[in-house]
Amino acid sequence: xxxxxxxxxTTRYNFPxxxxxLVMDRSEASFSEVFVVIVEPEKAPPIxxxxxxxxxFHMLEGxxxxxxxxxxxxxxxxxxxxxxxxxxxxxxxIKADNGEPLxxxxxxxxxxxxxxxxxxxxxxxxVVCKLQNWxxxxxxx
Numbered sequence: 001x002x003x004x005x006x007x008x009x010t011t012r013y014n015f016p017x018x019x020x021x022l023v024m025d026r027s028e029a030s031f032s033e034v035f036v037v038i039v040e041p042e043k044a045p046p047i048x049x050x051x052x053x054x055x056x057f058h059m060l061e062g063x064x065x066x067x068x069x070x071x072x073x074x075x076x077x078x079x080x081x082x083x084x085x086x087x088x089x090x091x092x093x094i095k096a097d098n099g100e101p102l103x104x105x106x107x108x109x110x111x112x113x114x115x116x117x118x119x120x121x122x123x124x125x126x127v128v129c130k131l132q133n134w135x136x137x138x139x140x141x
Contacts, residue, residue, distance in 0.1 A: 039102040044095035052115040053108040057084040062102035
């Protein structure tokens with residue numbers, strides 16, 4: 001049983017819009033997974049939602065804009081120290097503002113709704129890459 005996960009020993013997934021450094025895979029826990037997200041200046045992941053997890057973000061570095069809604073109808077500024085909660089099935093994205101990267105710790109909380117078709121973070125990434133038309137082999141580093 002592993003109780004401590006080091007943030008300097010991660011697996012990097014370099015998406016075209018952001019980086020996810022996997023700290024703890026969902027396969028190692030019953031209800032969670034953890035990664036550090038880095039969004040390059042003036043970039044943002046596509047608006048998306050997760051039907052199987054609530055997400056918690058602890059903002060570490062940079063300033064960004066959180067967009068909520070399928071078309072980004074609502075927007076909120078986020079700064080270091082903020083904690084963001086994204087409820088299950090909520091459309092969202094965060095853009096890095098002010099010409100600097102945005103970095104945050106992300107915790108996925110699955111509860112009882114975990115998608116059994118995606119038992120690992122990597123299996124989830126393969127689905128995301130297919131949906132976004134991204135090359136998985138280029139994403140995983």
